[in-house]
Amino acid sequence: MHEKVLPGNSKALLAEIDSSGSDAVRGWVLAGGTGLALRCGHRISVDFDFFRTVGMDQPALRDALGSIDTYETLQDSERTLTVLIKGVKLSFFQVRDPFLYDRDPYSFFELADIREIALMKLVAIANRGSRKDFVDLYTILRDGPILQDYFRVLPEKYGQERINAYHILKSLTYFDDAEGEPMPHMLEPFNWEECKAFFVREAHAIILG
Structure with missing residues (x-):
């Protein structure tokens, strides 16, 4: 994977989330521009868009992020949570659309094909x-x-x-x-x-x- 596409604060944040130990941050699939950049290495990307098709525990997810640092909530609605934490925007979406292709494990999540x-x-x-x-x-x-x-x-x-x-x-x-x-x-x-x-x-x- 092309980790050079991630700014230092983004890489550090991923490591902190990974070490949080919360089940709420497991089982997500990273797609979007950052998911593609990690695979292709074509550009810098700073935001993270995570997806899953099964239920998301938003209170537990908020607690897990809050244990890392204070954050600003940009959107908190049914099946969607977007926050700004340590200068990095994280979005979590529960979607109904299936994943058609296999994913690859990476950090605490999987990378979309x-x-x-x-x-x-x-x-x-x-x-x-x-x-x-x-x-x-x-x-x-x-x-x-x-x-x-x-x-x-x-x-x-x-x-x-x-x-x-x-x-x-x-x-x-x-x-x-x-x-x-x-x-x-x-x-x-x-x-x-x-x-x-x-x-x-x-x-x-x-x-x-």
């Missing part, structure tokens, strides 16, 4: 595509399965009734929101214009069949 993260990034872009989401998905697609392969698998993860393929394809060619955001701190050469052209080309190829 790159293909799993790609499916989640497609849905994130459909909701509101950030520049980081485009950068991450492009990084995956440059060296892995083609975009159309992921569209075939999306219904298996999210259900056919929740997938609007045409809307997702349109979102892959809409960059207005992303253009207003800074580039992530990249650890390898990256061309934003090539990234945009890639998605336009791939989306049009799927639409035209």
Whole structure:
């Protein structure tokens, strides 16, 4: 794994959570940009997005985090807890969507498969595509399965009734929101214009069949 993608305070926080001994922090799956960065080493990533499909014990989770340090609660709702602790944002989500691919153990959690993260990034872009989401998905697609392969698998993860393929394809060619955001701190050469052209080309190829 590419631990160079984690700032020092993030690595230290993971170690403290791991040593807390609380069952509430076990059984989570790390996905999102940091999960991908640990696998690919393409950029610095500071936030942690953890997921699980079984019930989460939010009071126990809050107690476990509170035993490490005081924290600011950014969101505390049913099946979601997001906090800022020691300058690091941690999000915990209980989701109904199954994990389709095997995960790898890492620290106190498991790392989502790159293909799993790609499916989640497609849905994130459909909701509101950030520049980081485009950068991450492009990084995956440059060296892995083609975009159309992921569209075939999306219904298996999210259900056919929740997938609007045409809307997702349109979102892959809409960059207005992303253009207003800074580039992530990249650890390898990256061309934003090539990234945009890639998605336009791939989306049009799927639409035209």
